[in-house]
Amino acid sequence: MTPGPTFTTPLTEALGCRHPVVQTAMGFVADPRLVAATTNAGGFGFLALATVPPGGVAAALAAVRKATDGPFGVNFHMFQPNAREVIETVLARPVRAVSYGRGPDAATIRRFKAAGILCMPTVGAVRHAVKAVELGADIVTVQGAEGGGHTGAVPTTLLLSQVLDAVRVPVVAAGGFHDGRGLAAALAWGAAGIAMGTRFLLTAESPVHPEALARYLDEGDPAAIRVTTAVDGLPQRFVATAELGRLEGMGVAARVVASLRHAFAFGRRAGMSPAAMLRTAWASAVTGGAGFSATVMAPNLPVLVERGLRGGDVAGGLLPSGQVAALIGTVERCETLIGRIVAEAAARLDAAAALKGEAA
Numbered sequence: 001m002t003p004g005p006t007f008t009t010p011l012t013e014a015l016g017c018r019h020p021v022v023q024t025a026m027g028f029v030a031d032p033r034l035v036a037a038t039t040n041a042g043g044f045g046f047l048a049l050a051t052v053p054p055g056g057v058a059a060a061l062a063a064v065r066k067a068t069d070g071p072f073g074v075n076f077h078m079f080q081p082n083a084r085e086v087i088e089t090v091l092a093r094p095v096r097a098v099s100y101g102r103g104p105d106a107a108t109i110r111r112f113k114a115a116g117i118l119c120m121p122t123v124g125a126v127r128h129a130v131k132a133v134e135l136g137a138d139i140v141t142v143q144g145a146e147g148g149g150h151t152g153a154v155p156t157t158l159l160l161s162q163v164l165d166a167v168r169v170p171v172v173a174a175g176g177f178h179d180g181r182g183l184a185a186a187l188a189w190g191a192a193g194i195a196m197g198t199r200f201l202l203t204a205e206s207p208v209h210p211e212a213l214a215r216y217l218d219e220g221d222p223a224a225i226r227v228t229t230a231v232d233g234l235p236q237r238f239v240a241t242a243e244l245g246r247l248e249g250m251g252v253a254a255r256v257v258a259s260l261r262h263a264f265a266f267g268r269r270a271g272m273s274p275a276a277m278l279r280t281a282w283a284s285a286v287t288g289g290a291g292f293s294a295t296v297m298a299p300n301l302p303v304l305v306e307r308g309l310r311g312g313d314v315a316g317g318l319l320p321s322g323q324v325a326a327l328i329g330t331v332e333r334c335e336t337l338i339g340r341i342v343a344e345a346a347a348r349l350d351a352a353a354a355l356k357g358e359a360a
């Protein structure tokens with residue numbers, strides 16, 4: 001870990017990390033290597049378990065522990081087929097924190113807390129933040145609309161203020177962060193740190209295929225990284241690939257056929273029957289408040305995202321992304337990235353403090 005400035009916040013104190021910089025979970029991206037690299041660089045990494053096949057959770061956790069002694073967390077959603085496996089595995093040998101979107105019930109949250117595991121959901125709306133804290137959340141990550149993956153409608157600048165005013169637990173700002181200006185702004189806002197997905201996707205330790213990395217780096221227009229419901233029925237932000245355009249141009253019937261094909265393909269690899277795959281999709285749609293179309297389209301997501309991110313098929317696959325990808329021009333090592341962000345933030349905050357005077 002390189003020497004340099006750091007910030008002590010309620011987030012670093014709670015998570016036991018050196019810097020208030022979180023690497024969020026990303027399916028097919030936040031693997032053991034990326035999590036360990038983040039944690040070893042003084043940040044806090046979340047392992048994405050939604051895309052780990054049933055039976056694979058313990059091995060993924062062991063791989064992180066082999067690569068780092070530092071604290072890290074895991075991410076899961078209750079609708080995923082291995083949710084129970086995730087819960088029991090981390091309770092048997094606790095991690096520092098769990099993050100989730102569609103999260104567990106209050107009883108499970110109590111079990112996590114009793115085991116010393118911090119509960120750190122990600123929310124996209126102020127009412128979800130309030131509800132999450134009522135259910136027992138220790139820390140809340142707010143993801144503004146500019147963020148990658150499934151995303152809400154309120155930008156980070158507004159959502160952060162709303163949530164800071166509404167809850168009494170530490171709040172972490174996410175959605176659109178990539179540099180020290182962002183960290184300085186978030187801390188000045190009253191947040192306890194920042195969380196980044198897309199910026200960590202574009203690091204040397206990310207498992208994303210070089211062709212896909214190049215496509216992200218080539219994208220120069222934040223407005224072109226747009227939200228659509230055409231993939232799984234829920235609003236999600238993507239780089240505009242040819243496959244995205246094709247899905248958006250399809251009628252409902254064609255999307256359903258594509259989705260059934262994907263349910264078979266994904267289910268076979270994940271060791272799930274097509275019926276189990278559709279049950280998972282159903283659970284996702286029901287807990288997400290989406291309707292029938294979301295249910296039948298849900299299997300499109302993992303197959304096409306894996307094809308884009310890991311297969312490097314930038315025409316025939318999908319590339320989930322925050323708008324911030326348009327501002328990122330290089331792939332950096334996690335250690336360089338985190339060190340740079342913290343040093344830039346310290347300089348920005350010093351410069352801002354120097355502006356302060358007393359009126360006579």
Ligand SMILES: Cc1cc2nc3c(=O)[nH]c(=O)nc-3n(C[C@H](O)[C@H](O)[C@H](O)COP(=O)(O)O)c2cc1C
Binds near residue numbers: 024196320322
């Ligand atoms: C490729 C990709 C995959 C993602 N997968 C997940 C996921 O599996 N679970 C989750 O809770 N959030 C997921 N997200 C959302 C991120 O964890 C994070 O909240 C978001 O990227 C923050 O916005 P930013 O990209 O502007 O930093 C994903 C985001 C991206 C870009």
